[in-house]
Amino acid sequence: MTTTNKTGAGAPGREMTGAEMVIEALTDQGVQHIFGYPGGAVLPIYDAMFQHPLCKSDKLRHVLVRHEQGAVHAAEGYARSTGKVGCVLVTSGPGATNAVTGLTDALCDSIPIVVITGQVPTHLIGNDAFQECDTVGITRPCTKHNYLVKRIEDLSRVLHEAFHIASSGRPGPVVVDIPKDIQFAKGIYSKPEKQFQHQGYKPRLDGDPNKIKQAVEMMAQAKRPLFYTGGGVINSGPHASALLRELVKTTGFPITSTLMGLGAYQASDPQWLGMLGMHGTWEANWAMHDCDLMICVGARFDDRITGRLDAFAPGSKKIHIDIDPSSINKNVKVDVPIIGDCGRVLEDMLKLWRANKAQPDKHALADWWKQIGKWRARKSLSYKNSNSVIKPQYAIQRLFEATKGRDTYITTEVGQHQMWAAQFYGFEEPNRWMTSGGLGTMGYGLPASVGVQLAHPESLVIDIAGEASVLMTMQEISTAVQYRLPVKIFIINNQYMGMVRQWQELLHGGRYAESYTESLPDFVKLAEAYHAVGIRCEKPGDLDGAIKEMIDVKRPVIFDCVVDQKENCFPMIPSGRAHNEMILGDSGESVDDAITEEGKVMV
Amino acid sequence: MNTTTHYPAAPAAQSIEAHTLSVIVDNEPGVLARVIGLFSGRGYNIDSLTVSETEHQKHLSRITIVTRGTPMVIEQIKNQLERLVPIHRVVDMTVAGRSIERELAMVKVAADAQKRPEVQKVADALGARMIDESAGGVIFEITGGSDKIEQFIGQMLPLGLIEVSRTGIVAIARGAEGM
Numbered sequence: 001m002t003t004t005n006k007t008g009a010g011a012p013g014r015e016m017t018g019a020e021m022v023i024e025a026l027t028d029q030g031v032q033h034i035f036g037y038p039g040g041a042v043l044p045i046y047d048a049m050f051q052h053p054l055c056k057s058d059k060l061r062h063v064l065v066r067h068e069q070g071a072v073h074a075a076e077g078y079a080r081s082t083g084k085v086g087c088v089l090v091t092s093g094p095g096a097t098n099a100v101t102g103l104t105d106a107l108c109d110s111i112p113i114v115v116i117t118g119q120v121p122t123h124l125i126g127n128d129a130f131q132e133c134d135t136v137g138i139t140r141p142c143t144k145h146n147y148l149v150k151r152i153e154d155l156s157r158v159l160h161e162a163f164h165i166a167s168s169g170r171p172g173p174v175v176v177d178i179p180k181d182i183q184f185a186k187g188i189y190s191k192p193e194k195q196f197q198h199q200g201y202k203p204r205l206d207g208d209p210n211k212i213k214q215a216v217e218m219m220a221q222a223k224r225p226l227f228y229t230g231g232g233v234i235n236s237g238p239h240a241s242a243l244l245r246e247l248v249k250t251t252g253f254p255i256t257s258t259l260m261g262l263g264a265y266q267a268s269d270p271q272w273l274g275m276l277g278m279h280g281t282w283e284a285n286w287a288m289h290d291c292d293l294m295i296c297v298g299a300r301f302d303d304r305i306t307g308r309l310d311a312f313a314p315g316s317k318k319i320h321i322d323i324d325p326s327s328i329n330k331n332v333k334v335d336v337p338i339i340g341d342c343g344r345v346l347e348d349m350l351k352l353w354r355a356n357k358a359q360p361d362k363h364a365l366a367d368w369w370k371q372i373g374k375w376r377a378r379k380s381l382s383y384k385n386s387n388s389v390i391k392p393q394y395a396i397q398r399l400f401e402a403t404k405g406r407d408t409y410i411t412t413e414v415g416q417h418q419m420w421a422a423q424f425y426g427f428e429e430p431n432r433w434m435t436s437g438g439l440g441t442m443g444y445g446l447p448a449s450v451g452v453q454l455a456h457p458e459s460l461v462i463d464i465a466g467e468a469s470v471l472m473t474m475q476e477i478s479t480a481v482q483y484r485l486p487v488k489i490f491i492i493n494n495q496y497m498g499m500v501r502q503w504q505e506l507l508h509g510g511r512y513a514e515s516y517t518e519s520l521p522d523f524v525k526l527a528e529a530y531h532a533v534g535i536r537c538e539k540p541g542d543l544d545g546a547i548k549e550m551i552d553v554k555r556p557v558i559f560d561c562v563v564d565q566k567e568n569c570f571p572m573i574p575s576g577r578a579h580n581e582m583i584l585g586d587s588g589e590s591v592d593d594a595i596t597e598e599g600k601v602m603v
Numbered sequence: 604m605n606t607t608t609h610y611p612a613a614p615a616a617q618s619i620e621a622h623t624l625s626v627i628v629d630n631e632p633g634v635l636a637r638v639i640g641l642f643s644g645r646g647y648n649i650d651s652l653t654v655s656e657t658e659h660q661k662h663l664s665r666i667t668i669v670t671r672g673t674p675m676v677i678e679q680i681k682n683q684l685e686r687l688v689p690i691h692r693v694v695d696m697t698v699a700g701r702s703i704e705r706e707l708a709m710v711k712v713a714a715d716a717q718k719r720p721e722v723q724k725v726a727d728a729l730g731a732r733m734i735d736e737s738a739g740g741v742i743f744e745i746t747g748g749s750d751k752i753e754q755f756i757g758q759m760l761p762l763g764l765i766e767v768s769r770t771g772i773v774a775i776a777r778g779a780e781g782m
Contacts, residue, residue: 040609123613126645126679130610134644150646180608 013190018155019048019183022089022116025159027054028192031087033078033454035063035071039091040131041118044183063454063483066475068095070447072102072173073473076111077448080434081409082455083237085167086113092120093131096177097138101441103173104142108438109260110235112171114162121181122150135177144172150179152187160192169203170324171235203323207340207348215295215319215336216352222293223364224371225253228276228305231260231437232298232322232342234430240343241265241430244297247350251360254372256284258299259422260437267426273372274381277305278573279419282380282582283372285571288313289579290371296320298342301331302438311578321345380571380584381423390540392417392492392563396424396464399490402547407459409452411435413445413469416498416569421464443472446489450476453485460488460551467493467520467560477530480556488550489558494565495520502568507575527558536560617673621650622697623704623774624681627782629689630656630664637687638666647672647680651706651771663691665782667773694782701777707770708752709734710743713763722762729755740765 016024022045026034038046049055049062065071068090075086090099096117106113120129125148136148145165147158155178162174219225227248233240241264248255248271255265256276265272274281276288288294294316299305301320306312309331318334320327321342328337338345352358383393396417410425411434412418418435427433434452436444445463453461463470470491480487492498500515524534533553537546537560550557570585628634635654642649650669657665670680677695684693696702710731714722722741726733731745745755749772756767776782 044607121608121610121613122646124610126647134640137640137644180610181613184607 013156013188015186016189017044017048017183018149018152018178018185018187019044020052021155021187021189022159022178022183023048023052023054023060024189025156025192026087027060029160029163030084031060033061033063034087034089035065035074035078035451036089037065037068037071037091037095039093039095039118041092041120041180042089042095042116042183043118044180045089045116045118045178062089063450063479065447065450065479067473068098069101069443070450070473070476070479072099072106072113072115073441073444073447074451074454074476074479075113075115076102076106076109076444077411077434077451078455079111079113079451080234080448081431081452083431084112084455085163086111086451088113088115090115091118091131092135093133095131096133096135096175100138100142101439103139103175105436105439105441105444106173107142107144109436110171110231111173112166113173114166115173115175117175117177118183119148119177119179122179123181125179135175139175142173143175144170146175146177148177148179149182152182152185155182155187156190160196161198163192164196164198165201169201170232204325204339205323205341205344207321207338207345209348211336211338212345212348212352215338216349216356216358218293218317218319218336219251219253219295219353220356220358220360222253223361224287224291224368225251225293225295225360225365226287226291227253227255227295227297228257228288228299229255229261229264229297230258230299233261233264234298236298236323236341236343238430240298240341240346243343243346243350247346247353250350250353252365253295253360254287254369256280256287258302258305258437259435261299262422262433263427263430266428268428273376275422276579277302278307279423279569279571280573281423282378282571282584283375285573285579285582286375287372291316294318296322296334297346298322300327303331306331307573307581308576308578311580313579378584380582383567383570383585385540386564387540390537390543390561390563392494392567393420393424394540395490395492395543395561395563396420398543399462399464399547400425402544402551403460403462406551407456408432409434409449409456409459409461411445411448411452411461411463413463413465414440414442415466415469415500416494416502416567417464417466417469417492419499419569420492425464442466442469444469446470446473446487447476447479449487449489450480450483450485453480453487454483457485461486462488462490465489465491466498467491467495467523468497468517471521474526477527477532477556477558481531485556486554487556489556490550491523491558491560492563493520493523493560494563494567496565498567499569505568506572523558523560527556530556532556532558534558534560536562538562617675619671619673620677620697621669621671622677622695623702623772624668624670624684625694625696625774625782626666626668626684627691628664628666628687629691630662631689634664634689635666637689638668638684641683641687642670642680645679645683647676653771653773667771669772692782694776696774696776699776702774703777704748704772704774705746706749706752706772707744707746708756709768710745710756710759711740711765711767712743712759713740713765715739718762722759725755725758725762729758731755
């Protein structure tokens with residue numbers, strides 16, 4: 001047997017089965033929790049886990065989910081809240097196909113996860129065997145990379161490589177498909193190398209010094225500058241957020257962020273303009289439109305952000321820092337692209353700014369802030385509160401007030417509640433906000449909260465949910481109960497798929513096709529059926545008390561917050577419009593006028 | 604028999620054969636991806652693959668694939684290919700037996716004026732044609748069966764072979780009938 005593989009750390013490894021190698025490799029990679037679901041093609045790995053000393057001593061804990069999609073979202077929540085690689089183990093066939101939504105979600109939001117899938121024995125591959133599917137074929141477009149391991153000699157190298165690829169560069173999901181005969185086969189296990197070197201894959205981390213110099217000079221000359229930051233800052237680690245805060249403070253520039261970037265900069269700070277984009281604040285979107293220098297840090301000019309491209313920040317020069325070269329000039333042509341890790345580039349920028357003793361154009365900056373103040377005064381997030389019915393915005397505001405100063409993590413599902421959470425919940429720290437941004441996966445938040453709570457057992461973990469989304473993965477409350485994870489499922493219940501309803505109101509003449517749920521479960525009884533705690537709140541006056549009750553219970557809670565059914569999420573940039581063409585909740589403009597025929601075909 | 608698995612055991616080892624398949628497909632986006640995906644998804648090998656549109660009016664392409672496997676696997680490959688919707692016909696040229704296979708290679712050799720006659724002699728013996736002559740290097744074009752091309756490359760190796768670009772095999776059946 002040849003053991004001269006690339007990861008051989010010098011010392012000859014021990015002989016073991018492929019299944020045991022999986023356990024060894026996971027623990028050598030620092031994995032403490034793995035989310036999974038057993039099945040025929042992964043039984044050897046589960047058997048190895050059952051017997052392995054590392055698992056018996058709880059160094060590696062398996063968390064049994066109720067559906068493979070839940071396993072992947074839980075791993076995403078785990079990864080996003082810790083900065084570590086999330087790990088999943090599922091069986092072949094349906095196990096793998098059920099994981100596909102989670103994989104795609106992780107790819108869209110650049111979340112580092114490693115998903116190990118069982119596969120039928122190598123001699124049956126391609127034979128339509130029981131529970132066989134072409135896992136690497138199916139997952140090729142929805143992973144950063146994937147492997148089918150057909151030789152035991154490759155297994156330990158591939159596993160270590162999978163973790164390296166998932167976590168380095170622009171993070172993402174990696175699938176390792178392991179046929180059952182390889183799990184039984186014996187081979188020599190090799191430990192991970194300290195300095196991993198891949199032949200072809202070498203992400204660039206340091207930005208080009210000339211480009212950084214150019215960027216810093218542009219920043220010193222800017223009259224209406226703006227930081228536009230994204231999930232890349234979070235992915236780069238907490239130090240990148242610290243550096244960003246320092247640079248923003250040092251320059252005195254305003255800052256806005258995408259949905260994925262919330263928390264990198266503290267929401268309570270006066271330089272923070274709030275989120276931008278389709279449901280961004282008036283001041284953030286107007287500042288984007290009118291800025292003369294945009295400093296994009298780890299964001300990707302997504303269509304939810306840019307709106308109409310030909311009217312996107314028309315008078316601006318653009319600096320774009322991104323670790324992924326393919327993000328540069330993909331949607332928007334930029335003037336100074338800097339390829340590298342956000343943290344490193346921000347550090348270099350800060351150093352150079354200080355070394356140059358650079359000063360912003362104070363006069364121009366004061367005028368710029370004065371203008372921003374006028375936009376801010378528009379109070380674009382204001383809504384008409386009510387004494388009789390709970391407004392969803394009010395519910396999230398009260399939740400925020402009740403959890404302020406606590407060690408809190410928030411996950412969400414997808415839809416109106418997600419946007420309201422982004423608008424009304426102020427994030428002060430990175431890694432505290434777990435949401436499905438790129439793919440927009442309803443059903444993400446509950447399993448994600450399970451992963452977050454497992455990583456932070458003492459913290460308060462809340463899934464701000466919609467009643468439609470949460471039903472897509474409701475079964476994971478059973479997982480939360482089994483592992484005594486006191487997650488709080490805070491359902492903004494308007495009985496509608498709220499964002500669908502809103503679009504039907506705005507674009508389809510108020511014909512609410514299939515967006516109303518006729519027969520919702522009784523969420524309190526549902527909670528009780530799962531051995532969780534159920535709380536319902538219908539009156540604004542009862543809200544604070546009910547929220548306090550929810551926080552105080554040290555068990556999983558499903559909180560049914562019954563809210564106004566007709567509330568819409570504003571501000572909103574209608575499809576096909578520009579940043580300066582937002583509609584507001586209280587504006588006189590009728591919605592029919594706001595959306596053009598051209599806009600209606602866009603999503 | 605492994606009693607810890609519910610899957611059938613692997614079949615006894617059988618001889619592996621190389622076969623050349625000619626495949627007529629609609630020249631539409633994604634068709635090549637479907638063919639390649641079938642090979643990777645089902646674990647079949649591809650030794651060489653060539654593709655080009657051959658009937659412009661009908662938008663038909665001809666793919667020639669050289670693959671390797673047991674006779675059963677080869678038959679499976681042919682059957683699986685035939686299941687793909689944009690595929691019109693699959694013919695196993697190796698089974699049909701009366702086919703001609705050719706490949707074209709361009710071979711770049713470092714040869715100064717001094718070495719050039721020697722290089723030229725080898726090329727002439729195998730019928731390779733010089734198609735470019737630059738300072739310090741020449742490029743030969745050679746057409747023939749894979750063996751002949753291998754032989755030519757082998758002989759050029761000690762004489763200063765720089766690089767090789769090969770088309771992979773194309774095949775056609777003898778006789779008056781088309782595919």
